[in-house]
Amino acid sequence: MSRAAARSVTIKVYRHHPSTATRPYLAAYHVPAYPRATVLSALLYIYEHLDPTLAFRYGCRFQKCGQCAVEIDGRPRLACLTYLKPDTIVRPLPKFPLLQDLVIERRGLWEKLLAYELYLPGGVDLTGTIAPDAPSLREPPEHARLMACRECLCCQAACPAWEGPQAPFGGPYLFVKLAQLLWDPRNDRDRRAQARALGIERCRSCGKCSCPNGIHIWRDAIMPLLGS
Ligand code: SF4
Ligand code: SF4
Ligand code: FES
Incomplete structure (x- = not known):
């Protein structure tokens, strides 16, 4: 399937900035559902095309850095390892203090x-030197x-x-x-x-x-x- 022909799905993302008086809410975004699209690719699409104020973490994009962990449909998961489904709900990892949106304080x-x-x-x-008594x-x-x-x-x-x-x-x-x-x-x-x-x-x-x-x-x- 070509990228232009990709259908779109809705993803709901938790938004909140604790330092402001605004209340938390779930924002709905329509994002392309390419074959093998992941939750991370949807977050990147939102950031690049829809809302550059969305805060989230990622690094390697492939299961190596652990930075993209969020709660997806009620379960803690890696966003880069989780395929995108219609009506996916993404929240920050629970029980950690929140910095903003999906970014927790570690x-x-x-x-x-x-x-x-x-x-x-x-x-x-x-340095790689091995001591004689190691x-x-x-x-x-x-x-x-x-x-x-x-x-x-x-x-x-x-x-x-x-x-x-x-x-x-x-x-x-x-x-x-x-x-x-x-x-x-x-x-x-x-x-x-x-x-x-x-x-x-x-x-x-x-x-x-x-x-x-x-x-x-x-x-x-x-x-x-x-x-x-
Ligand atoms: S789930 Fe726990 S043990 Fe597994 S990689 Fe993440 S922090 Fe490490
Ligand atoms: S209580 Fe926590 S640490 Fe112990 S098995 Fe359950 S999830 Fe793992
Ligand atoms: S972006 Fe590195 S593990 Fe997901």
């Missing part, structure tokens, strides 16, 4: 990454699978036990970060104790933290952190 979680030192210990040489890095398969995390936060938004960045329960995203380090031979912190401090025992084992990058969060992150 800083609260980054502060937790720092507070819990969810990074490798100091002294790791990032532990041999035989990557366990669990670690390799967990490193597919693209920080999209879809799992976090979908978790019924997580109540927001300031809540004490860490949520699946932070458990994935902890488990990455648990499986890393260079780790020198008690990651299971940190998981307990972040309330991992309150996980409901519901499996709603599904990951668009295929990480099995319950099996590869939560169960190992619980010591199972």
